Structure formats: structure tokens, C-alpha cells
Amino acid sequence: MDKMIVGVxxxxxxGAGVVKILLNDKxxxxxxxxxxxxxxxxxxxxxxxxxxxxxxxxxxxxNADEILNDSExxxxxxxxxxxxxxxxxxxxxLNSGKNVVTSNKEVIAKHGxxxxxxxxxNNCSILYxxxxxxxxxxxxxxxxxxxxxxxxxxxxxxxxxxxxxxxKMTDSGADFAATLKEAQDLGYAEADPKNDVEGYDVAYKLSxxxxxxxxxxxxxxxxxxxxxxxxxxxxxxxxxxxxxxIKMTAIGMRREDKxxxxxxPVMIRNSHPLASVNDAFNAIYxxxxxxxxxxxxxxxxxxxxxxxxxxGDIMNLAFRKADGFSEDSRYDLHAMPVMPIDECxxxxxxxxxxxxxxxxxxxxxxxxxxxxxxxxSIQQVDAAGGQAAITAITHPVEERxxxxxxxxxxxxxxxxxxxxxxxxxxxx
Amino acid sequence: MDKMIVGVxxxxxxGAGVVKILLNDKxxxxxxxxxxxxxxxxxxxxxxxxxxxxxxxxxxxxNADEILNDSExxxxxxxxxxxxxxxxxxxxxLNSGKNVVTSNKEVIAKHGxxxxxxxxxNNCSILYxxxxxxxxxxxxxxxxxxxxxxxxxxxxxxxxxxxxxxxKMTDSGADFAATLKEAQDLGYAEADPKNDVEGYDVAYKLSxxxxxxxxxxxxxxxxxxxxxxxxxxxxxxxxxxxxxxIKMTAIGMRREDKxxxxxxPVMIRNSHPLASVNDAFNAIYxxxxxxxxxxxxxxxxxxxxxxxxxxGDIMNLAFRKADGFSEDSRYDLHAMPVMPIDECxxxxxxxxxxxxxxxxxxxxxxxxxxxxxxxxSIQQVDAAGGQAAITAITHPVEERxxxxxxxxxxxxxxxxxxxxxxxxxxxx
Numbered sequence: 128m129d130k131m132i133v134g135v136x137x138x139x140x141x142g143a144g145v146v147k148i149l150l151n152d153k154x155x156x157x158x159x160x161x162x163x164x165x166x167x168x169x170x171x172x173x174x175x176x177x178x179x180x181x182x183x184x185x186x187x188x189x190n191a192d193e194i195l196n197d198s199e200x201x202x203x204x205x206x207x208x209x210x211x212x213x214x215x216x217x218x219x220x221l222n223s224g225k226n227v228v229t230s231n232k233e234v235i236a237k238h239g240x241x242x243x244x245x246x247x248x249n250n251c252s253i254l255y256x257x258x259x260x261x262x263x264x265x266x267x268x269x270x271x272x273x274x275x276x277x278x279x280x281x282x283x284x285x286x287x288x289x290x291x292x293x294x295k296m297t298d299s300g301a302d303f304a305a306t307l308k309e310a311q312d313l314g315y316a317e318a319d320p321k322n323d324v325e326g327y328d329v330a331y332k333l334s335x336x337x338x339x340x341x342x343x344x345x346x347x348x349x350x351x352x353x354x355x356x357x358x359x360x361x362x363x364x365x366x367x368x369x370x371x372x373i374k375m376t377a378i379g380m381r382r383e384d385k386x387x388x389x390x391x392p393v394m395i396r397n398s399h400p401l402a403s404v405n406d407a408f409n410a411i412y413x414x415x416x417x418x419x420x421x422x423x424x425x426x427x428x429x430x431x432x433x434x435x436x437x438x439g440d441i442m443n444l445a446f447r448k449a450d451g452f453s454e455d456s457r458y459d460l461h462a463m464p465v466m467p468i469d470e471c472x473x474x475x476x477x478x479x480x481x482x483x484x485x486x487x488x489x490x491x492x493x494x495x496x497x498x499x500x501x502x503x504s505i506q507q508v509d510a511a512g513g514q515a516a517i518t519a520i521t522h523p524v525e526e527r528x529x530x531x532x533x534x535x536x537x538x539x540x541x542x543x544x545x546x547x548x549x550x551x552x553x554x555x
Numbered sequence: 556m557d558k559m560i561v562g563v564x565x566x567x568x569x570g571a572g573v574v575k576i577l578l579n580d581k582x583x584x585x586x587x588x589x590x591x592x593x594x595x596x597x598x599x600x601x602x603x604x605x606x607x608x609x610x611x612x613x614x615x616x617x618n619a620d621e622i623l624n625d626s627e628x629x630x631x632x633x634x635x636x637x638x639x640x641x642x643x644x645x646x647x648x649l650n651s652g653k654n655v656v657t658s659n660k661e662v663i664a665k666h667g668x669x670x671x672x673x674x675x676x677n678n679c680s681i682l683y684x685x686x687x688x689x690x691x692x693x694x695x696x697x698x699x700x701x702x703x704x705x706x707x708x709x710x711x712x713x714x715x716x717x718x719x720x721x722x723k724m725t726d727s728g729a730d731f732a733a734t735l736k737e738a739q740d741l742g743y744a745e746a747d748p749k750n751d752v753e754g755y756d757v758a759y760k761l762s763x764x765x766x767x768x769x770x771x772x773x774x775x776x777x778x779x780x781x782x783x784x785x786x787x788x789x790x791x792x793x794x795x796x797x798x799x800x801i802k803m804t805a806i807g808m809r810r811e812d813k814x815x816x817x818x819x820p821v822m823i824r825n826s827h828p829l830a831s832v833n834d835a836f837n838a839i840y841x842x843x844x845x846x847x848x849x850x851x852x853x854x855x856x857x858x859x860x861x862x863x864x865x866x867g868d869i870m871n872l873a874f875r876k877a878d879g880f881s882e883d884s885r886y887d888l889h890a891m892p893v894m895p896i897d898e899c900x901x902x903x904x905x906x907x908x909x910x911x912x913x914x915x916x917x918x919x920x921x922x923x924x925x926x927x928x929x930x931x932s933i934q935q936v937d938a939a940g941g942q943a944a945i946t947a948i949t950h951p952v953e954e955r956x957x958x959x960x961x962x963x964x965x966x967x968x969x970x971x972x973x974x975x976x977x978x979x980x981x982x983x
Contacts, residue, residue, distance in 0.1 A: 148703050148845060159702050159770075256700065262846035264700030271699075271874065272684060272692030274587050275576050275866030342587075400852070403828065417576055417863035418690035421853035424828070425846060435845035438703030446699065447875065 128201060130163040131445050134194030136216050137207035138171035138187075141230050141257070143178035144434025145204055149441075150180060156438070160445035168194045195219045202444060204437060205229040214238055221245040221253065228440040230257035230433050233322075236331035236347040239338070254440035259332045260285060260409050262432030263425040264439065269339045269413065276415030278340040282378045282553050285332045287407035287428040288323035289355050289375035291315045293363075293392075294405045297372065300360050315407065325354035329377050329390045337379035337388060340413065343463040345388065351468040353391035362547050365478055365518045366394050369504065371551070372402040378554050385466045387554065394476050394520075394551045401553070469527040474503065474551035476520050479536065480543040483515040487541045491517075494539065498532035500524050514543060520551055556629060558591040559873050562622030564644050565635035566599035566615075569658050569685070571606035572862025573632055577869075578608060584866070588873035596622045623647045630872060632865060633657040642666055649673040649681065656868040658685035658861050661750075664759035664775040667766070682868035687760045688713060688837050690860030691853040692867065697767045697841060704843030706768040710806045710981050713760045715835035715856040716751035717783050717803035719743045721791075721820075722833045725800065728788050743835065753782035757805050757818045765807035765816060768841065771891040773816065779896040781819035790975050793906055793946045794822050797932065799979070800830040806982050813894045815982070822904050822948075822979045829981070897955040902931065902979035904948050907964065908971040911943040915969045919945075922967065926960035928952050942971060948979055 133149065135142055149156070149166040156164045169182060170191040194200055195216065203220040205227060207213050213234045220227050221242060229235065235242070235255045246253045256266050269278065284290050288310065295306045307324065310316035322328050334347035355375050366373050371394040380387040395402045400422065404410040409427025414420050426432040481487045495502060505519040521529070529548075536542050561577065563570055577584070577594040584592045597610060598619040622628055623644065631648040633655060635641050641662045648655050649670060657663065663670070663683045674681045684694050697706065712718050716738065723734045735752065738744035750756050762775035783803050794801050799822040808815040823830045828850065832838040837855025842848050854860035909915045923930060933947040949957070957976075964970045 144845070152703070152705065152844075155705060156703065262843075263849055264696045267700045268692045268696065271871055272695045272867045273863065274870040274874075275580070275584065275863050277580065277583060400828070400831065415690075415863060416580075417572070417859040417866075419854050419860055421691055421851070423849070423851055425849035431845040432847055435701065435703050435843060438845075439700045442702040443699055446702075 128162065128445070130165060131160065131202050131441060132165050132167050132200050133202045133204060133441060134168040134170070134197065134200040135166065135204040135206065136170045136191050136194060137205065138169050138174065138178055139206065140430045141206040141433045141437065142169070142171065143180060144430035145206060145437050146178070146182065147180045148434055148438045150182070156442065160442055162445055164441065164445060167200055168197065170194050191216055195223065200225060202226045202228065202441060204441070205231060206437065207231070208233070210234050210237055217242055217253070218245065221249055221251060224249045224251050226251045226444050227253040228437055228444070229253070229255050230437055231255070232258040232328065232331040232335060236334045239335065240344055252444060254443060255335070256440050257433045257436035259336050260411055260423065261287070261425070261427040261429065262435045263409060263411065263423045263427065264436065265336065265411050265423050266339055267443065268423065269336070273413060273415055273418060273421070276417050278381070278413060278415050280380045280414035280554070281336050281340045281411065282376060283409065283411035284374055284401060284404050285377050285409050285411065285427060286323055286329045286375055287409060288316045288320070289329070290404065290409070291407050292324070293355060293358070293373055293375060296358070296360065297363050300363070302360055303356060303358060324356055326352040326375070326390045329375060333377035333379055333388060333390055336377070336411070337386065340379065341381055341386060341463060343461055345386065346462065349465040350388045350390055355392050357547070358392055359547065361478065362549060365476070365508070368506065368518075369394070369476070369520060370397050371395060372397055373549065374401060374404070376401075376553065380554055382466055384463070386463045387466045387471055389468065389471065392549055393553060394549055395553065399553070469525070469530070471526050472523050473526065473554060474521050474523050475529055476518065476547070476549045476551050477533075477545065478516065478518045478547040479545045480514050480516050482541045482543065483510045483513050484541070490539055490541055491536060494532055494535045498528045498535065500528055500532045556590065556873070558593060559588065559630050559869060560593050560595050560628050561630045561632060561869060562596040562598070562625065562628040563594065563632040563634065564598045564619050564622060565633065566597050566602065566606055567634065568858045569634040569861045569865065570597070570599065571608060572858035573634060573865050574606070574610065575608045575859075576862055576866045578610070584870065588870055590873055592869065592873060595628055596625065598622050619644055623651065628653060630654045630656065630869060632869070633659060634865065635659070636661070638662050638665060645670055645681070646673065649677055649679060652677045652679050654679045654872050655681040656865055656872070657681070657683050658865055659683070660686040660756065660759040660763060664762045667763065668772050680872060682871060683763070684868050685861045685864035687764050688839055688851065689715070689853070689855040689857065690863045691837060691839065691851045691855065692864065693764070693839050693851050694767055695871065696851070697764070701841060701843055701846060701849070704845050706809070706841060706843050708808045708842035708982070709764050709768045709839065710804060711837065711839035712802055712829060712832050713805050713837050713839060713855060714751055714757045714803055715837060716744045716748070717757070718832065718837070719835050720752070721783060721786070721801055721803060724786070724788065725791050728791070730788055731784060731786060752784055754780040754803070754818045757803060761805035761807055761816060761818055764805070764839070765814065768807065769809055769814060769891065771889055773814065774890065777893040778816045778818055783820050785975070786820055786977070787975065789906065790977060793904070793936070796934065796946075797822070797904070797948060798825050799823060800825055801977065802829060802832070804981065808982055810894055812891070814891045815894045815899055817896065817899060820977055821981060822977055823981065827981070897953070897958070899954045900951050901954065901982060902949050902951050903957055904946065904975070904977045904979050905961075905973065906944065906946045906975040907973045908942050908944050910969045910971065911938045911941050912969070918967055918969055919964060922960055922963045926956045926963070928956055928960045
């Protein structure tokens with residue numbers, strides 16, 4: 128490639144950020160790339176809204192085909208998000224041998240494998256740094272700088288919306304519904320929040336990150352996923368008493384010939400650096416065979432941080448000089464089996480209510496012991512009206528055993544309710 | 556390049572780590588690179604010591620020329636450290652058109668510009684990821700993934716030895732000399748510790764990092780440098796009282812057409828993430844125009860983390876497929892003027908002793924006020940034998956004004972001694 132001729136599909140928040148960098152910092156980018164970097168077209172259905180950047184005449188179009196059919200454009204930026212019509216735009220671009228840069232985790236999690244083989248066939252590339260961790264350059268580091276490592280583990284906070292909600296719930300003591308509403312009013316959560324609060328977004332990101340880290344194909348549908356909708360102010364208060372914070376996390380580990388992959392809220396000890404990653408920030412740990420633990424921290428979303436990663440990918444393509452396919456290939460496309468959640472081992476926090484009478488502790492303890500659940504710490508929180516609320520943290524135990532213990536507990540007459548079950552720790 | 560044929564010069568700690576990865580993980584590396592990665596020769600004066608890795612017959616030599624004159628070897632790893640003879644080995648390799656990968660901050664800080672133009676002339680590359688931050692992939696991120704950003708600031712903890720010493724002094728209350736001795740016994744500090752404790756190592760690293768971040772040539776000799784040898788247990792105790800930690804830091808900032816570059820101990824508020832970077836860990840912040848703050852954390856030294864970065868550079872060369880010079884060029888080789896330390900603005904912590912009598916506070920305050928030094932917080936620590944020890948933290952003030960105030964304070968009869976002056980904060 129002797130010049131980058133770029134078409135941007137999608138002129139929303141991220142698209143506007145990309146356009147701002149491409150237009151306002153053109154001189155800097157071209158000096159660094161050593162070749163011209165030209166924004167030729169921007170396609171969006173809405174080309175009248177002011178996006179805060181002045182676009183030259185003739186660049187805006189409401190027809191994506193003007194980009195996809197332009198033989199001069201060699202790099203297509205897809206920043207509309209969601210599965211459709213992004214998928215068909217990406218396919219069309221790759222089919223014409225155009226490089227694709229996207230920030231779209233959903234379409235990559237669902238069709239990344241398909242896109243990768245299309246790109247290989249057409250001697251072009253698809254890059255998607257912005258799809259995981261926003262502005263944090265984690266994927267390129269895994270592919271390139273850390274490639275001398277067999278990666279054993281990836282974990283972290285990769286969703287700004289849930290981290291914002293949990294941070295606010297921790298600060299204010301408010302419940303999930305009220306805090307979600309506030310986040311929606313401030314633009315930190317979408318009108319339909321399911322993608323974030325039910326953990327789909329995190330599962331998409333984990334499938335992409337784990338696929339690159341463990342050099343295999345990870346189907347996001349095989350990832351155990353649990354959202355934050357059931358977290359209550361009582362859970363947050365209990366976590367504080369135990370000196371923990373509740374965070375929505377992605378955890379991926381190599382377990383001999385299987386992968387352990389889980390997306391769920393976790394109680395993290397406050398001395399762990401992830402416990403102080405607050406608001407919309409993201410932080411990702413990579414544990415490599417040689418490098419040990421490295422951590423990357425930054426803004427996981429937002430117009431300019433995400434645009435930084437998108438334009439970084441464009442620059443990465445420009446730096447290569449040669450056309451074609453290099454380390455961005457997921458060359459190793461075998462699937463690794465995912466460990467069933469029942470076999471995963473973790474500590475648990477449980478909160479439950481019992482009748483406040485002699486013998487209750489013994490009855491519950493017998494159920495725990497029978498199922499090999501060993502208790503690290505137990506507290507009676509309060510007692511009123513003949514009932515007591517109990518919080519307990521277990522030693523690490525197989526998920527299956529914990530489930531059996533909870534089932535048996537529910538059958539005890541003295542146990543009124545199992546209010547919460549939250550995993551503890553990051554799978555050390 | 557259709558294969559990487561590697562010669563390693565230096566079979567010490569880092570060299571042994573590099574050899575371990577190249578031999579033990581050969582299959583993984585070649586699968587990832589898509590081309591053979593062959594370790595052909597290792598040169599060291601001592602080829603009899605057991606390095607914990609079995610080397611095939613015929614690979615070891617005590618003559619570096621066997622690597623430098625081998626026309627088949629296309630990549631030379633220099634991991635002997637220090638300025639000489641590393642410089643002449645690197646020159647010889649680049650002159651024969653061989654790529655060079657090095658972990659040597661001193662030789663790069665002193666001769667990086669010279670090597671870069673040699674590499675450009677000979678159509679080969681010199682990479683030195685391991686020279687800053689050990690295993691943390693910071694330089695490649697600055698060059699590549701963050702290249703859509705005008706970088707405004709770099710700062711962090713980049714020397715494991717001084718961070719280890721300051722962490723231990725904080726934990727134990729012991730003084731500098733005793734803690735240094737302990738660090739030397741444990742292998743965390745060298746027999747001649749000057750390079751670390753006087754800040755030379757940090758200045759080398761800052762010149763490399765700032766050069767890439769601000770896209771200019773930074774002469775390490777122009778960096779203001781102050782070591783940790785004068786830090787006392789009293790300073791550490793005072794920092795704790797103010798809820799600060801003392802860390803050895805590198806700070807680089809773009810100030811219009813100048814650079815502010817400083818290497819010295821800093822008091823950092825305990826709520827700042829850098830305050831909890833302990834022992835031999837490193838952490839580096841980059842503030843980009845688009846991405847905002849991103850932070851990278853990991854092991855800044857040690858056999859395998861450093862080797863991870865060295866072999867990562869070898870892989871980076873392999874990924875390129877095409878020969879020649881790409882984003883690793885410091886294409887922008889103008890020097891930017893460095894702001895004189897006297898013009899830098901920062902807060903200060905000062906600890907001084909005075910005669911314990913009426914009017915002293917007024918006398919000192921008059922000196923401060925006259926020199927535009929405004930006090931944020933002041934504490935009388937203890938008083939005995941007619942003397943009182945005072946600690947104070949100032950608002951941000953020009954270094955020049957602070958110096959003038961201190962000179963005048965020394966002339967006051969009531970001021971017995973200025974015990975310590977430590978900068979506060981990270982130049983926000």
C-alpha cells in the first residue's frame with residue numbers, strides 16, 4: 128500500500144471521533160505512517176446531524192455502497208455496531224480485498240472466524256483493537272509484544288456501564304434499578320440495557336480476548352454468563368464489611384486441554400488493584416508464561432478513546448507497508464473445549480436468612496460439610512422478628528458441590544431464603 | 556525474511572532467559588511467526604557456567620565475531636548491558652545489515668540516534684522494547700497502537716531497585732544504607748548501586764520513552780536527575796502522616812515547544828494507583844490526546860519478563876515479513892529544548908528544624924511569602940531541647956522561587972537546618 132484511502136461506515140459517537148482524528152491530525156498521522164492517509168467517504172443514514180467536526184464537501188453519503196464499491200478505497204472502518212447490517216458491510220469490504228477496521232465486538236464475537244478466513248482468502252486484514260477495552264491497546268499487545276508467551280490467564284473489567292453502575296451503587300447505597308435509571312439518564316447505559324447488564328457485552332469481549340490469548344476459537348455462546356441485575360445494596364454492604372468490592376469481570380484460564388471461561392460479578396479483595404478500577408474505566412490482566420502478570424488500564428469506551436484504537440489500527444496497517452496478512456491471523460483455529468461451570472472451582476459469598484433459634488447453625492453446617500463446602504468466614508448480620516440474616520464466605524469449592532449444598536439448604540425448615548450467591552476472587 | 560536466524564551476545568541472566576524461550580518454546584514461536592526461528596549461536600566470555608538451559612553442541616562460542624561475521628545470522632540479540640563493548644557489537648551487526656534486538660537502556664540512551672540512522676542506511680531495524688519497563692510492552696504501544704495520539708505526558712515508576720528499596724524502607728522504617736545493603740544481599744541491587752540509586756538508569760529510560768512519545772531526540776544528559784540516597788526514615792514517616800508514599804519517578808511533559816523532563820523521588824498521594832506499585836514492579840502512564848490516560852503495569856526486570864520483551868521484538872521482526880524499516884524509526888529526529896529545572900512548577904515537601912521560640916513561624920512565613928511560596932499544610936512534628944521539627948507542603952510553585960526561599964531560610968538565625976526537600980505530585 129502506498130497510501131491509505133479510508134471510508135468510514137457509521138457517523139455516530141465513535142465514527143465522529145475517528146473522523147476528527149483523521150481530519151484534524153492528518154499531518155501527524157501521515158508523518159508517522161510515511162504515506163498519505165486520506166479520508167475519502169463517510170456513510171451514515173443520517174448525514175445532517177452536527178457531529179462536531181467540519182467535513183469537506185462530497186465526503187458524506189447516505190449510501191454505504193459508495194464506499195464498498197469504490198475501488199480506490201482500500202480500508203473500510205465499520206463503526207455502526209451491532210450484528211446487522213455491519214456483517215454484510217464487512218463481508219462486502221473483505222470480498223473486494225479491502226482491509227477492515229472495526230470497533231464492533233458483537234459482530235467479531237459472532238463472525239470473527241468467518242471474517243478472518245475471508246480476509247486470508249482475499250489477502251487483506253481485519254483489525255478490531257477497539258472491540259475490547261476501548262482505547263487500551265490490549266489485543267495488539269497479545270498478538271505482537273507478548274507473542275513470546277504461552278498465555279495462561281486473562282481477566283479483568285471490560286464493561287464500563289456495569290462498572291459505572293456498581294461503583295455508584297457502592298458509593299450511594301442505592302439499588303440496581305435506581306442506579307441503572309441514573310446511568311441511562313447520563314448516557315452511561317442504553318435504553319435497552321440488557322447487552323451490558325446481563326453480561327453479553329462482556330462475553331463477546333472475553334471470546335475475542337481469550338481467542339487471541341489462547342490461540343484458539345472461542346464460541347461466545349459457550350461462556351458461562353451471569354449479569355449484575357441481582358446485586359442488591361445488602362450485598363454491597365456485606366462486601367464492604369468483608370473488605371471486598373463487587374465488580375463485573377471476565378475470567379479466562381487455560382486448564383490443561385480445556386478453557387475455563389466465566390463472565391459474572393465477583394467480590395474482589397480491596398487490596399487487589401482491580402478493586403479500585405472505578406466508574407467507566409477498564410483494566411485487563413494478562414498472565415504470560417514468561418512475563419508474569421501485566422496489567423493494562425484505561426478508558427474502555429467513549430468517543431475519543433475508542434477512536435484512538437480505531438485509528439491505531441489504521442496506522443498499524445499503514446506501518447506494514449507490505450499488503451497482506453500477518454500476525455492478526457487467528458491462524459490456530461481449532462476450538463478448545465470449555466469446562467462446564469459445574470466443574471469450576473471458586474470461593475462463594477452467600478447471604479441467607481434463617482429462623483433465629485438454637486440448632487440452626489448446626490443444621491446448616493451439616494449440609495455444608497456433607498457437600499464438602501468449607502466455611503472461611505461467617506457473620507450474623509442482624510436478627511429481628513425471629514429471623515437472622517447470615518453472610519458467609521466459603522473456601523474454594525467445585526461449583527457443583529455448592530449448588531448441591533444450596534439445594535439442600537433450601538429444604539431445611541430453618542432456612543427461610545437464600546438471598547444472594549456471589550463468587551469470590553479471580554480464580555487464582 | 557523467510558526465516559529468523561538469531562545470534563545471542565551475552566549469556567547472563569537476560570541472555571539465559573532469551574535462550575530458554577527460543578529453545579523451549581521453538582514450536583510455539585514458529586507457529587506464530589509462520590517462519591522458522593532458529594537460535595544459531597550464543598557468545599559469552601564465560602561459556603562454562605550452567606545457565607539452567609541445555610544448549611545444543613556447537614552453539615556456544617566465546618567469540619562474538621562468530622555471530623557478527625556469520626552471514627546467515629540476520630538478527631543479533633545484544634544482552635550484555637552497559638555501553639562497551641555493546642556499542643561496537645551493535646554497530647558491527649547493523650553495518651552488516653543484521654537486525655538488532657537489545658535490552659540495553661544505557662547504550663540506547665547514549666547512541667540510539669546513531670544506531671537508528673545506521674539501521675536506516677542498512678535497511679535493517681533496531682528494537683529495544685526490554686530497555687524500558689522490562690516485560691511491559693510500552694514502547695511498541697507508543698509506536699504503534701497509540702500512534703493516533705499526540706502524547707502529552709509520560710510518567711511512572713521504571714526502576715525496580717529503587718522501588719524495592721523505598722518499599723522496604725516504608726515497611727520497615729530502616730534507613731537507606733541498611734536497606735540498600737539488604738537489597739544487595741538479595742540481588743535486587745548491584746555491588747556498585749550508583750546507576751540505580753542516583754537515577755541514571757531512570758534517566759536513560761526516560762530519554763528513550765520520551766523520545767518515542769514526543770517524537771524527538773532527547774539527550775539523557777539534559778534530564779534533571781536526583782537520586783534516592785538522601786531519603787530518610789523521617790521523610791518516610793512524614794509522608795505517611797500526610798497520607799503519601801515516596802516513589803522514584805520519571806516525569807516527561809510537553810510544554811508548548813519545550814519538554815519538561817525530571818527524574819527524582821516524589822511524594823504521591825496514597826489514593827493514586829502509582830502509590831501502591833511496590834517492590835520490583837514498574838508502572839507507566841501515557842497521556843494521549845485522544846486516548847486519555849492509559850497505564851501499563853508489570854515486572855520491570857528479571858530473567859523471564861525481560862526475555863519476554865526481547866523475544867517479543869524478535870517476533871515483531873518476524874511478523875513484518877518484509878525486510879526494512881518501519882514504525883520503529885525515530886523519523887522525527889529534531890531535538891526539543893528541555894525546560895530548565897528552575898522553571899518547572901511543582902509542590903514541595905520540606906522538613907526543617909527551628910529554635911522553639913515565639914516569632915519563628917512569622918519569620919519563616921515572611922520568607923515564604925516574599926518568594927511567592929504558599930503553604931498548603933504545616934505540622935510541628937516534635938519539640939525537644941529548645942528545637943522544633945517542622946514539616947510543610949507547599950502549593951505548586953516555580954522551582955526557582957522555592958530555591959530562593961530555602962536560601963533565605965538558611966540565613967535566618969531561628970532556622971537550624973533544612974533537613975529534606977522532596978517534590979510532591981506527578982506534575983498534573
